[in-house]
Amino acid sequence: MEYFKPKAKKGIESKGKAISKRAFILNIGKFSFFGLLISRLTYLQLFEGKKYKVLSDRNRFSEWKVVSERGLVLDRQNRILASNKEIYKVSINLDLTQSIDETFYQLTKILNLDLLKVQNYKKLITKHKRTKRFEPFVLDEILSWKNFAMINYNLDMMPGVFPFLSYERTYTKPLEFSHVIGYIGKASKKDLSKIDPKFHNIPNLKVGKIGIEKKFEKLMAGDPGNSVFETDAKGKFVKQVSFYKGLNGKNIITTLDSDIQVAAYEAIKNESGSVIVMDNFGEIITMVSSPSFDSNSFTYGISKTEYKSYLKNEKKPLSNKALSALYPPGSTIKMLVTLSALENNIINKNFKMTCKESTEYFGQKYHCWKENGHGVVDLKKGISQSCDIYFYEVARLLGVDRLNETARRFGLGENVFKGFIEEKKGVVPSTKWKKKYVGQPWYLGETIITGIGQGYIQTTPIQLCKMMTQLSNGGYKVTPTIFKSDKPKIIGEKLVSDPDDLKIIMDALFSSTNEFGGTSYRSRIKGKNLFAGKTGTSQVRKITAEQRLRNLKNKDLPWKFRDHSLFVGYGPVEDPKFNITVVIDHGGSGSSKAAPIAKKIMSKIFNKYYGQKNV
Amino acid sequence: MFKILKSNLFNSKVRNLDWLLIFIVLLIGIISLLTIYSIDTGQNNYFEKHSIRFLFSFVLLIVVALTSIKFWVGSAYLFYIFVLILLILVDYFGLSAQGAKRWLNLGVFNLQPSELMKVAVILALARYYQFIKIDDTDKITKLALPLALIIIPFIVVVKQPDLGTALFILAVSLAMLWLAGLNLRIFSFGAISVLILAPLSISLLKPYQKQRILTFFNPENDPLGAGYHVIQSKIAIGSGGFFGKGFMKGSQSNLDFLPEKHTDFIFTVFAEQFGYIGCILLILLFIFLIIRIDIISKNSRNTFSRLMCFGISFNFFVYVGINIGMVSGLLPIVGVPIPIMSYGGTAMITTMFALGLVLSAHIHKEENIY
Numbered sequence: 001m002e003y004f005k006p007k008a009k010k011g012i013e014s015k016g017k018a019i020s021k022r023a024f025i026l027n028i029g030k031f032s033f034f035g036l037l038i039s040r041l042t043y044l045q046l047f048e049g050k051k052y053k054v055l056s057d058r059n060r061f062s063e064w065k066v067v068s069e070r071g072l073v074l075d076r077q078n079r080i081l082a083s084n085k086e087i088y089k090v091s092i093n094l095d096l097t098q099s100i101d102e103t104f105y106q107l108t109k110i111l112n113l114d115l116l117k118v119q120n121y122k123k124l125i126t127k128h129k130r131t132k133r134f135e136p137f138v139l140d141e142i143l144s145w146k147n148f149a150m151i152n153y154n155l156d157m158m159p160g161v162f163p164f165l166s167y168e169r170t171y172t173k174p175l176e177f178s179h180v181i182g183y184i185g186k187a188s189k190k191d192l193s194k195i196d197p198k199f200h201n202i203p204n205l206k207v208g209k210i211g212i213e214k215k216f217e218k219l220m221a222g223d224p225g226n227s228v229f230e231t232d233a234k235g236k237f238v239k240q241v242s243f244y245k246g247l248n249g250k251n252i253i254t255t256l257d258s259d260i261q262v263a264a265y266e267a268i269k270n271e272s273g274s275v276i277v278m279d280n281f282g283e284i285i286t287m288v289s290s291p292s293f294d295s296n297s298f299t300y301g302i303s304k305t306e307y308k309s310y311l312k313n314e315k316k317p318l319s320n321k322a323l324s325a326l327y328p329p330g331s332t333i334k335m336l337v338t339l340s341a342l343e344n345n346i347i348n349k350n351f352k353m354t355c356k357e358s359t360e361y362f363g364q365k366y367h368c369w370k371e372n373g374h375g376v377v378d379l380k381k382g383i384s385q386s387c388d389i390y391f392y393e394v395a396r397l398l399g400v401d402r403l404n405e406t407a408r409r410f411g412l413g414e415n416v417f418k419g420f421i422e423e424k425k426g427v428v429p430s431t432k433w434k435k436k437y438v439g440q441p442w443y444l445g446e447t448i449i450t451g452i453g454q455g456y457i458q459t460t461p462i463q464l465c466k467m468m469t470q471l472s473n474g475g476y477k478v479t480p481t482i483f484k485s486d487k488p489k490i491i492g493e494k495l496v497s498d499p500d501d502l503k504i505i506m507d508a509l510f511s512s513t514n515e516f517g518g519t520s521y522r523s524r525i526k527g528k529n530l531f532a533g534k535t536g537t538s539q540v541r542k543i544t545a546e547q548r549l550r551n552l553k554n555k556d557l558p559w560k561f562r563d564h565s566l567f568v569g570y571g572p573v574e575d576p577k578f579n580i581t582v583v584i585d586h587g588g589s590g591s592s593k594a595a596p597i598a599k600k601i602m603s604k605i606f607n608k609y610y611g612q613k614n615v
Numbered sequence: 616m617f618k619i620l621k622s623n624l625f626n627s628k629v630r631n632l633d634w635l636l637i638f639i640v641l642l643i644g645i646i647s648l649l650t651i652y653s654i655d656t657g658q659n660n661y662f663e664k665h666s667i668r669f670l671f672s673f674v675l676l677i678v679v680a681l682t683s684i685k686f687w688v689g690s691a692y693l694f695y696i697f698v699l700i701l702l703i704l705v706d707y708f709g710l711s712a713q714g715a716k717r718w719l720n721l722g723v724f725n726l727q728p729s730e731l732m733k734v735a736v737i738l739a740l741a742r743y744y745q746f747i748k749i750d751d752t753d754k755i756t757k758l759a760l761p762l763a764l765i766i767i768p769f770i771v772v773v774k775q776p777d778l779g780t781a782l783f784i785l786a787v788s789l790a791m792l793w794l795a796g797l798n799l800r801i802f803s804f805g806a807i808s809v810l811i812l813a814p815l816s817i818s819l820l821k822p823y824q825k826q827r828i829l830t831f832f833n834p835e836n837d838p839l840g841a842g843y844h845v846i847q848s849k850i851a852i853g854s855g856g857f858f859g860k861g862f863m864k865g866s867q868s869n870l871d872f873l874p875e876k877h878t879d880f881i882f883t884v885f886a887e888q889f890g891y892i893g894c895i896l897l898i899l900l901f902i903f904l905i906i907r908i909d910i911i912s913k914n915s916r917n918t919f920s921r922l923m924c925f926g927i928s929f930n931f932f933v934y935v936g937i938n939i940g941m942v943s944g945l946l947p948i949v950g951v952p953i954p955i956m957s958y959g960g961t962a963m964i965t966t967m968f969a970l971g972l973v974l975s976a977h978i979h980k981e982e983n984i985y
């Protein structure tokens with residue numbers, strides 16, 4: 001009861017003052033904290049609002065992209081070369097999955113995955129999370145219909161798991177067409193950076209890696225479909241927001257002819273080399289490279305050992321030699337040397353030389369391939385019997401720069417196609433070229449060997465085939481194509497001004513194959529339709545005087561030092577429609593290896609297109 | 616005659632109710648009901664239950680307000696002891712959820728005594744310091760009882776385990792001691808001893824409590840684990856933007872991305888739908904409420920009312936500050952609801968009871984307590 005006293009009253013007053021003072025200090029703290037809260041909200045809602053809006057939508061919406069069916073690849077008679085097999089696969093959307101362990105526990109119950117596999121998947125998923133966070137992780141399994149249905153039935157137990165329909169590329173003739181069609185494979189980072197972003201995050205996306213699959217990727221890929229749906233926090237489907245079915249890719253009808261392609265493959269499958277058949281408008285009928293590989297094994301995931309064995313093989317099965325192997329053209333260049341010399345009035349068809357096996361220029365000896373020489377040689381004989389001495393002299397008179405002009409006009413030294421990434425350009429030398437790239441002046445001796453297609457000159461088989469076509473079709477430019485269009489075939493500008501010059505060359509080619517003494521006489525086709533062509537033997541090494549003395553034969557040399565065997569030709573002679581190039585790596589002389597193969601394939605063509613039998 | 620006098624008294628009491636405070640409370644109540652309605656799927660009857668609780672508590676608020684302040688002074692210790700007994704009973708008869716025993720089953724609803732303790736300790740301390748001279752506050756003999764009043768419930772609640780509520784009680788109690796005039800040196804001494812004891816107490820924490828503290832510092836470390844709540848909550852608040860996504864249009868809350876969305880995370884639900892404007896308005900309402908209580912406190916003549924009201928206003932500040940702080944990622948998730956807004960029976964009753972006490976202090980502000 002002491003508070004009744006006046007003193008006590010005073011005490012109450014001072015107490016009240018003390019409380020007020022301290023409450024004031026407390027309030028400063030309180031309201032500064034409220035200030036902090038408001039600035040936090042300002043930061044979250046005003047400054048970062050957009051970012052969180054995006055995150056909220058990502059929470060809310062899930063996009064499922066559907067790979068569209070890739071266009072088929074067909075041959076010129078609409079026979080399917082590459083098609084798609086429907087397969088069932090399963091993917092895991094890691095954003096929607098609560099626990100990977102639980103997911104795999106559920107999946108294992110259905111899919112029969114062993115422990116090792118599951119562990120491997122988990123490792124891959126950890127990596128996947130780091131690199132491709134928003135892309136669903138696709139399991140490597142191909143599901144049976146039963147398992148596919150089971151997973152669909154049990155989806156509620158496995159949030160984030162999406163079974164889906166996909167396609168695997170299947171090649172009808174995987175060995176015969178492997179190089180020209182190419183193959184598809186999982187899109188690499190580089191692939192993804194180049195393609196349209198609409199293809200990003202597609203589960204099981206495969207893109208063309210090489211060949212037609214790569215060249216026509218855009219057409220064949222189509223437009224991927226997608227379905228956007230809302231999911232709740234547990235990854236459960238709430239409702240579909242939008243759906244777009246996508247567009248299937250366009251079918252590619254090629255100019256290839258399966259029958260001829262198969263025949264060509266059969267003819268060279270035990271060799272290393274390539275065959276090209278082109279019609280007189282430049283349509284590719286056949287393009288085979290050997291040895292081959294199984295392109296199906298690439299879509300289904302090639303094993304490391306198989307891939308390594310391909311890489312190690314000295315015959316380079318993975319490279320499309322028709323487009324990317326470079327060879328000195330050897331004697332096949334002689335048609336262009338002739339044409340150039342005639343056009344430039346260096347020689348006429350009566351120009352003659354005497355071949356005594358060897359000749360000498362500037363103190364250096366140059367040899368003909370034929371022992372004891374050809375004797376007196378005129379232009380026709382020079383071509384048909386492929387006399388080197390004759391062409392040394394023609395080349396010397398012509399000079400490399402004029403030859404260069406003619407060769408470039410016929411398409412040597414530049415790409416034949418657009419869009420085949422594997423294609424090489426080769427080299428057509430000139431004095432300027434040498435100065436620029438070798439850094440040395442041109443020597444006359446180099447002109448002389450260029451005249452027989454040796455030295456710096458490097459060509460691809462497809463360039464030689466184009467050259468042949470432009471000669472056999474009357475001297476018109478062609479633009480080789482592999483895509484069969486409905487538009488009428490067109491022929492390009494005239495490349496040869498005087499038809500007589502061309503006639504001289506064609507007569508000589510006829511003689512080369514169909515008259516006794518011609519280099520490919522043994523490979524002639526007997527019957528109503530004939531074919532003609534020029535052999536070529538290109539050296540890959542310099543023959544030393546000692547070797548020449550020992551008369552070293554090709555077959556005694558290690559494989560990779562043997563001569564390349566070439567043949568370019570056309571048929572039927574009366575009305576040229578088909579042009580062929582055969583190159584056999586280290587196959588020896590053109591007449592011994594390439595010409596017989598060309599004959600086989602040409603016979604098949606005559607058989608198919610002209611009904612010619614018993615050839 | 617006596618009757619007339621009594622009804623006159625009643626009338627004057629009703630007239631003296633602080634209608635401004637009641638208006639703010641009703642506004643927050645309406646906002647709360649709207650927010651709860653927006654996430655009520657119809658399965659849990661959150662809206663219905665919340666409405667009933669709000670109305671019931673509101674009646675309680677009026678009843679408490681009209682009761683004489685002397686009654687509350689007189690029954691302060693009794694109330695404290697009653698709540699303390701309930702708190703201890705929880706240990707024996709409590710309902711367990713997620714490894715913690717916090718609730719008593721009362722048939723109608725589950726009571727959470729630790730919630731009530733937040734007010735009980737304020738009442739008890741206010742009552743104690745009503746009769747202590749300011750010169751005596753620092754004496755160790757006079758400090759023993761209030762320390763006991765604080766530490767006993769603190770330990771019991773920590774053992775439930777409910778670290779958040781325990782710290783809450785501690786914070787409010789310390790504020791009371793501070794207001795009562797305890798010397799700053801004693802606070803410093805206490806702070807130093809806590810710092811020394813901190814490593815020891817961390818070793819006593821439950822693993823999930825440690826996890827929460829770790830997660831607070833880096834929620835993105837474990838986006839689908841413990842940090843999930845914070846990330847999703849921040850996304851919800853942030854995606855609300857300036858104007859909000861609109862009533863009933865919160866995708867984060869409607870699609871269940873928010874944990875405990877009807878209780879501790881109700882502010883997030885609100886923020887997503889009503890945006891920055893809504894949030895500022897709501898926070899201003901709470902600030903007005905707190906200022907209003909502080910004014911009532913200042914106008915009271917007796918120490919009990921003054922201390923109690925300041926305690927309750929500080930209590931509100933801690934509720935709102937910690938709740939918004941934790942859902943916006945400023946503070947660790949400690950399970951503190953936001954008053955009136957959050958779904959939860961005990962918290963609602965405690966809050967309204969406390970506001971009733973404030974109103975009672977307002978009505979009886981002229982009274983001295985002897």
